[in-house]
Amino acid sequence: MTESLTVRDNRTGVEYDIPITDGTIRAADLGKIKAADPATQEDGPGLAVYDPGFVNTASCRSSVTYIDGDKGVLEYRGYPIEQLAEKSSFLEVSYLLVHGELPTKEQYDAWVHEITYHTFVHENIKEFMEGFRYDAHPMGMLMASVGAMSTFYPDAANISDPENRRLQIIRLIAKMPTLGAWAFRHAQGKPYVYPDNDLSYTGNFLSMLFKMSESKYAPDERIEKALDTLFILHADHEQNASANAVRSVGSTQVDPYSSVSAGVGALFGPLHGGANEAVLRMLRRIGKVENIPAFIAGVKDGNERLMGFGHRVYKNYDPRAKIIKQQALNVFEVTGTNPLLEIAMELEKIALEDEYFVSRKLYPNVDFYSGLIYEALEFPPEMFTVLFAIGRTPGWLSQWLELVQDKEQKIARPKQIYTGERGLDFVPRDVRWA
Ligand SMILES: CC(C)(COP(=O)(O)OP(=O)(O)OC[C@H]1O[C@@H](n2cnc3c(N)ncnc32)[C@H](O)[C@@H]1OP(=O)(O)O)[C@@H](O)C(=O)NCCC(=O)NCCS
Numbered sequence: 265m266t267e268s269l270t271v272r273d274n275r276t277g278v279e280y281d282i283p284i285t286d287g288t289i290r291a292a293d294l295g296k297i298k299a300a301d302p303a304t305q306e307d308g309p310g311l312a313v314y315d316p317g318f319v320n321t322a323s324c325r326s327s328v329t330y331i332d333g334d335k336g337v338l339e340y341r342g343y344p345i346e347q348l349a350e351k352s353s354f355l356e357v358s359y360l361l362v363h364g365e366l367p368t369k370e371q372y373d374a375w376v377h378e379i380t381y382h383t384f385v386h387e388n389i390k391e392f393m394e395g396f397r398y399d400a401h402p403m404g405m406l407m408a409s410v411g412a413m414s415t416f417y418p419d420a421a422n423i424s425d426p427e428n429r430r431l432q433i434i435r436l437i438a439k440m441p442t443l444g445a446w447a448f449r450h451a452q453g454k455p456y457v458y459p460d461n462d463l464s465y466t467g468n469f470l471s472m473l474f475k476m477s478e479s480k481y482a483p484d485e486r487i488e489k490a491l492d493t494l495f496i497l498h499a500d501h502e503q504n505a506s507a508n509a510v511r512s513v514g515s516t517q518v519d520p521y522s523s524v525s526a527g528v529g530a531l532f533g534p535l536h537g538g539a540n541e542a543v544l545r546m547l548r549r550i551g552k553v554e555n556i557p558a559f560i561a562g563v564k565d566g567n568e569r570l571m572g573f574g575h576r577v578y579k580n581y582d583p584r585a586k587i588i589k590q591q592a593l594n595v596f597e598v599t600g601t602n603p604l605l606e607i608a609m610e611l612e613k614i615a616l617e618d619e620y621f622v623s624r625k626l627y628p629n630v631d632f633y634s635g636l637i638y639e640a641l642e643f644p645p646e647m648f649t650v651l652f653a654i655g656r657t658p659g660w661l662s663q664w665l666e667l668v669q670d671k672e673q674k675i676a677r678p679k680q681i682y683t684g685e686r687g688l689d690f691v692p693r694d695v696r697w698a
Contacts, residue, residue: 273311275299288322312679318503324511324670328361328662329502336580336627340500341365349587354495355379355465358437358658361500362665376465382438383459383468386416390456393446402447402650403532409443410436411525420519423668432520433661440657441465444650445472451646457481466492469654486598490591490637491651497584497630498652500659506530506537510660511667512676520664527660528653537649540635543572544645547604547611547636556610564620572632573615579625588633592640599640608636 269282269289282293295310315321330339338345341360348357359367359375367375389409396405413435414420420432446456449472457472460481466488471481501507509530514523531537550559562568575582596602612628615621638648667673 271297273297273299286325291321314681318508323503323508323676324667324673326502326663326666327364328659328666329500331502331577333575333577334579336578336583338501338583345497345583346587349493349496349584352496353465354492354499354655355437357496357499361658361662362433378434379438379465380461380468382435383442383461385413385439385442389413389416389443390446393443393450393456396450398451398453400447400450402444402451402646403528403537403653405447405450406440406443406650406653407525407528407532409447410440410521410528412521413439414519414521417519417521420521423517423519429520429665429668433665436520436524436661437657440654441469442472444647444654445469447650448473448643448647451644464488464492466495484598486594487641490595491641493587493591494634494637494651495655497587498655498659500656500662503663504536505533506656507660507663510664514664514667515673515676517668520661523664524657524660527656531649531653531656537652539571539629540631540638540648541645543608543631544604544635544639546571547607550607550611553607553610556607556614559611560614560618570611570615570621570626572635573621573628574624574626575629578627578629581627582629584630585628585632588630588637589628592633592637595637595640602636602640604639605636608633 267284269284271280271282272278273280276299278297280293280297282289291313294313297311298307298309300306301308313321328341330342331337340348340357341364343360343366348360352360355376356367356372358379359372363371389412392412393405393409396408417432417435419428422428442459449456454476457475460468460471460475463471463481463483467483470483470488470491475481503511506527510523510527513526514520534542550556559568560570563570592605596605612632615626615628621627635645635648638651639645643651
């Protein structure tokens, strides 16, 4: 089989042979297809691809995450998410994402040690965060403080030095929970809690969130495990909007703090990180199990959306949703059942059997149960996306690392189709307004 595409340009009658590699053609090859402009007879620009939202454009080669949406497969560096969620830890998964392979015992111990001892931030960052308004959104605080870190570590600008890159990656993974927890405490008017290096990554995060006057915070193991699993499930999702933002900003060769703060900004948007909050609002609105049939009828009539169902990529059960459901049950063992859980489970049962949802391949996605867990842990909805950002940090950094080492990458600078005026004559204000 010839791996190429023959294209005939009907404007000129010329045929072009365009190689196909890995199921893609190079946009630059299309750029060679040119026709003379009928008005001027000059050679026009080469053919370009118009793809708003990059829905069918590969922007990079990547070996970080594999998704097969039709089969419901998600793998980090080739390992299925189900196995990682069950048998690994968030820090081990972070190592895997960043380094491309699982650590030996020595590598793992050194990695955990280094991350643990980089959890503290400069006191000036604390003062800077304290300057936010009392009702500042924690995502805005996180985005600003991650970006501000580039001023504390100006050495991070040296992105061509592998050892320097490694140090900034460790700092970022280590300090995100500190910044996220402090943004949470700020909203509550509570004093910021310093990291406790005797605790695990997730245990320390819980301590910085919830510790009050006790001399030592003792996290509940089941909650620690549930949160660690949620971080694993959110750690990467290939070229999603925030990874693309990190790569796009990173392509200017700026430091990783500036790139990651762009990722936090992208995640802040309701189309990306905000769906689990919408699920909670929907479950509250339904109120009780008896109201479900009327709600489902409204969805079928097109008046409602079943939030937490459907996905742009997954046209099968989102593999993360199954794992989260189990973790939700574990968390409720500790916190007591959330009455909304009963509505969620009944809604899921009905939707999975209903022809409307089955025929449209609408299955629960990662957000269907995660909001319930976060609410049970007493996080306000504004914090949900902060938790997502902490989990996604190793993914953003792995994507960034891949980008800065990829010789084929260039500054991200898409083309446009210009639709405006041309060659107007400027009339000065005194003439225009006379
Ligand atoms: C995620 C989402 C935006 C994906 O959208 P998409 O890939 O563009 O899918 P489409 O909008 O083309 O939907 C295909 C069909 O399913 C329907 N559909 C999709 N999601 C639906 C939902 N959650 N509830 C009801 N119907 C839905 C659409 O109305 C459409 O039906 P039609 O063919 O009769 O017009 C969409 O499923 C959605 O809005 N889900 C709810 C929000 C959510 O949970 N987001 C988090 C994603 S992680």
